[in-house]
Amino acid sequence: MQNLETLTSSAAGQLEAPYYRQAQGFGYRQPAGIPVCSQTKRIAVVSPVPDRMYDLIREISANCFDVMVFRKLESLTESGPAIDMYLFDFVTEDVYGDYGNIKAFVSHPDIAARSIYLADRGALNGSADGGERTGEQVIAWPCPVSEAMYAIFRMLTKQETLKSTVSAGSDPSIIMYKDLKVDAKRMSVYRGDDRIELTKTEYEVLLYLLEADGAVLTRDEIMQRICGSSFVGGSNVIDVHVRSLRKKLGDKAVSSKYIVTMRGAGYRMADIR
Incomplete structure (x- = not known):
């Protein structure tokens, strides 16, 4: 180009x-x-x-x-x-x-x-x-x-x-998404200089959605990734984690800035490209 x-x-x-x-x-x-x-x-x-x-x-x-x-x-x-x-x-x-x-x-x-x-x-x-x-x-x-x-x-x-355009020497473990910075090495999420305190599960849900690059992930897919195949609980557990994650990110279910709910399907990250 x-x-x-x-x-x-x-x-x-x-x-x-x-x-x-x-x-x-x-x-x-x-x-x-x-x-x-x-x-x-x-x-x-x-x-x-x-x-x-x-x-x-x-x-x-x-x-x-x-x-x-x-x-x-x-x-x-x-x-x-x-x-x-x-x-x-x-x-x-x-x-x-x-x-x-x-x-x-x-x-x-x-x-x-x-x-x-x-x-x-x-x-x-x-x-x-x-x-x-x-x-x-x-x-x-x-x-x-x-x-x-x-x-x-x-x-x-x-x-x-x-x-x-990627700056020379940039760390591939750092993921920038809108105003969020995800440090994969430290399993940490920041907005500016402020760290957002997430649980391990909340962090993994966010990282999995980011890695999907805007694709829709079903609740079952997220649950299998986060909890493993041996987990016997219902997929609504993911809804609980997403609700908590949104609250900590200052996001909301309607007109979401970060995590979009796809009715009858699952979740995806909001548009950024």
Whole structure:
């Protein structure tokens, strides 16, 4: 992947697979035949009237994104799967009264860094919506699909660059997650300089969920990992440990910052990528 600064419209053919169908002028197209995505990214589109964005959604899908479309933010937050990028429609009339909820949702830096907004030019020329966000995160809509795709890949490249940047001499036993630091050698968890006192079981539950990298773990899977196959208690024991862990982390079951409950399934860590 190229660095963000070098990703320009003249960079045709320079970005690597799987993003082989990037918008005309800055991408590489798969030779004739059925295209196969070696890997995909997941993007969530939130629009009250998504059919008005059909051309853009089709092009996003053609560029090896798994596209999830929602009319309301509430449906997105209840969906479960980890999301790599968010695209919010601020052009269409707010028929669901959702704009305030979206602003609250993206107030967390982890979400904001992965969000792009479609806004009309009036919003970009002095309105509150335009003034709150940087030019890299807002697309004046409508615009050519190629311009919107360029903005999406630009943000994606920035994410990949940040993810691949590892400071020299960093300790592989240290896991950074949002504002938490997990020291695997010392079996300790910190927020800033403050240590969060966890029991051994609470620590192991947290570590197992972190290692899953956003995947959903069932209660039985967690119980087998933590308690072993000889444990005869019910899987609701895990619920007790997660409840205690959340309390110590200052987390909550609804709109969780750290540990998300997947109804009827289990738990996963909240989005961070």
